[in-house]
Amino acid sequence: MPKRRVHVVAAAIYNGDERVFLSRRPSYVDQGGLWEFPGGKLHPHETGLEALKRELNEELGIHVKRAQPLIRVHHEYTDKHILLDVWGVRDFEGEPYGREGQVVRWVPVAELGRYNFPAANLPIIKAVALPHAYMITADQADETRFETDLAAALERHRPKLVRLRDTALDAEAYAARAERAVDICRRAGAQLMLGHRGSDVEAMVALVERLDAGGLHLGSDQLGVLERRPLEGSRWLGASVHDAAGLAQAERLDCDFAVLSPVRATGSHPDAQPLGWHGLQQMIEHVRLPVFALGGLGLEDIDHARGVGAQGVAAISAFER
Ligand SMILES: Nc1nc2c([nH]c(=O)n2[C@H]2C[C@H](O)[C@@H](COP(=O)(O)OP(=O)(O)OP(=O)(O)O)O2)c(=O)[nH]1
Numbered sequence: 001m002p003k004r005r006v007h008v009v010a011a012a013i014y015n016g017d018e019r020v021f022l023s024r025r026p027s028y029v030d031q032g033g034l035w036e037f038p039g040g041k042l043h044p045h046e047t048g049l050e051a052l053k054r055e056l057n058e059e060l061g062i063h064v065k066r067a068q069p070l071i072r073v074h075h076e077y078t079d080k081h082i083l084l085d086v087w088g089v090r091d092f093e094g095e096p097y098g099r100e101g102q103v104v105r106w107v108p109v110a111e112l113g114r115y116n117f118p119a120a121n122l123p124i125i126k127a128v129a130l131p132h133a134y135m136i137t138a139d140q141a142d143e144t145r146f147e148t149d150l151a152a153a154l155e156r157h158r159p160k161l162v163r164l165r166d167t168a169l170d171a172e173a174y175a176a177r178a179e180r181a182v183d184i185c186r187r188a189g190a191q192l193m194l195g196h197r198g199s200d201v202e203a204m205v206a207l208v209e210r211l212d213a214g215g216l217h218l219g220s221d222q223l224g225v226l227e228r229r230p231l232e233g234s235r236w237l238g239a240s241v242h243d244a245a246g247l248a249q250a251e252r253l254d255c256d257f258a259v260l261s262p263v264r265a266t267g268s269h270p271d272a273q274p275l276g277w278h279g280l281q282q283m284i285e286h287v288r289l290p291v292f293a294l295g296g297l298g299l300e301d302i303d304h305a306r307g308v309g310a311q312g313v314a315a316i317s318a319f320e321r
């Protein structure tokens with residue numbers, strides 16, 4: 001017998017950027033006792049947004065005014081195929097409470113990892129926890145200067161996620177710099193992503209694990225040759241992409257996010273044809289993966305990037321200012 005297909009809408013309801021609202025499923029229902037993003041199944045003839053508004057009113061007593069698509073997750077449970085259609089909700093009326101008697105709680109995004117969710121939820125938790133700014137380190141041959149600049153940028157802009165970009169360093173020098181940079185980032189409350197084009201991916205995965213770094217960032221050439229996700233699910237896997245094929249490959253590999261460039265023309269890549277905001281929007285419209293916009297952008301562009309469906313902005317020079 002074919003499995004039942006179930007379409008579920010659910011909401012990440014935010015209080016600022018720091019907390020999201022969770023409910024605990026009653027013990028007697030499917031996936032009982034686990035925490036969830038509030039929501040439920042579509043009724044016949046309802047759109048996703050209509051169902052979301054109805055469910056959040058029934059379950060939490062709030063009126064949703066606006067919602068943004070966040071992520072769609074397909075998951076095979078033993079008895080059914082589920083599509084979880086998750087929306088970000090920031091604009092609503094009323095104070096959410098457990099209207100059906102369920103246990104509810106505002107949870108700091110950084111603590112989501114401590115809660116037990118249904119198996120389908122891991123990509124959702126990652127999408128919720130992913131910040132809106134992704135800092136990329138600049139080329140700097142001098143080690144002392146590199147460390148001072150990194151500490152200064154962390155202090156000034158407070159990014160939560162940083163990529164240690166490979167510069168002219170060889171594998172050994174990269175690993176040595178990574179070890180210190182992971183530590184500098186950790187003390188500033190940021191996670192560091194590693195990735196070195198001159199090293200093979202297994203060596204990079206081993207380095208990420210040895211240093212307990214935030215994750216692995218793949219270059220577009222590395223992305224192209226991999227057949228499966230090279231890294232455990234609890235760490236971030238990011239990838240640089242420049243076109244629709246790259247985005248599709250990043251999705252296939254179960255990347256947690258992609259960085260798409262160039263949106264604007266930049267001095268560092270003068271020959272590349274910029275996508276523009278419109279090109280970016282079209283390219284990510286049907287992609288289920290969070291995508292950072294990169295190329296000539298600053299932190300002041302984050303809201304615009306989010307407005308066209310991107311996760312936010314990745315940048316090098318914006319963090320040097
Ligand atoms: N709401 C929600 N459901 C989830 C999450 N993760 C996950 O696997 N699910 C599954 C559990 C259920 O099988 C299904 C949601 O159905 P539900 O029981 O909440 O549906 P509903 O609110 O419409 O309730 P009912 O009318 O069927 O009683 O999706 C999640 O984060 N939120």
Ligand SMILES: [Mg+2]
Pocket residue numbers: 038039040041059
């Ligand atoms: Mg429900």
